[in-house]
Amino acid sequence: MSDTTIEDWARLCALLDDDPELEPAVRQAVADETDAWQVLIDGLDEAGALAYLDGKDTGIELADALPALPRIFRTGVDVDEVGDVDGELSAAVVRADELLNPHGLRLVYLDEDTDAYPLVAVPTANVDEIIALSERLGHTARAFG
Template identity: 30%
Template sequence: MNALMLLVQKLSCDVEEHVFSEVSLAIEKPESYFEKFKERLDERGIDSPIDQLAWISLVDALLDHDLAFELDWKESGLYICDVVDELLDRKKMAYISWGDFEDEEFDELPTSQCLNEISGKLKEVGISLAYLDIDSDSYVLITVPSSDIDDIKKMAQEAGYSIQDSF
């Protein structure tokens, strides 16, 4: 099994069959995938099958099943905490108290700094906050057990893509 399909297994939680199906279609029949998901791809400015179609199909499938969240580069503060809460809840991961982050100062930090602060808090309970790099001005956030993050990053690299856990 190739590295991208191993990533599907690692990231797709309880919807592996759905995600596998979409990514497989993008790999095996890119034109069919493009036609089936034309509207979704159009929102990304993709108007024909591209080399990164399998990666985008993984990203979009994870987004559709609430296993990832695409965050604008200029979001900050407690909104990001709420997003992370949703990701944690979807995967039935640890509850996090964001009390330390409820001051105005945190809310005014740049997005990357907020993400680093949140990531540090998550690491305390064995969870990594990471993002799937889609060469965009947004972050496609995921949460994974810290024990899996190095393998996940390596699989992405082997597949020709990037997952990062530093912002």
């Protein structure tokens, strides 16, 4: 693995969460040539920074999951109305983003190629770089709205 790739993984970890165990675990996965993306997602989940939903979930499940995310919890934002959004989960994510935006946060989806729907709350200023780094590393991250 090139130094640039390792630096990209390290930067992505820093942009997604401040858990001190995340970057070393991802670096080790890169060194071992294992699935660093899955290690990243699992590490975010273990750190409590990930709303790990199913693609068939609704706004109700999203509204239940979001307050547990530390960045969202610290804002005190009330996301209950996200549960009132009918339709696909992505529509509820758009509504959640509208509520989080005044607090400088957005939700980013990290694609796992499964029915899972992992979402992480990140500072709005980091979203474009997270998406670009993910793409450069061969993975998909996307924002909504």
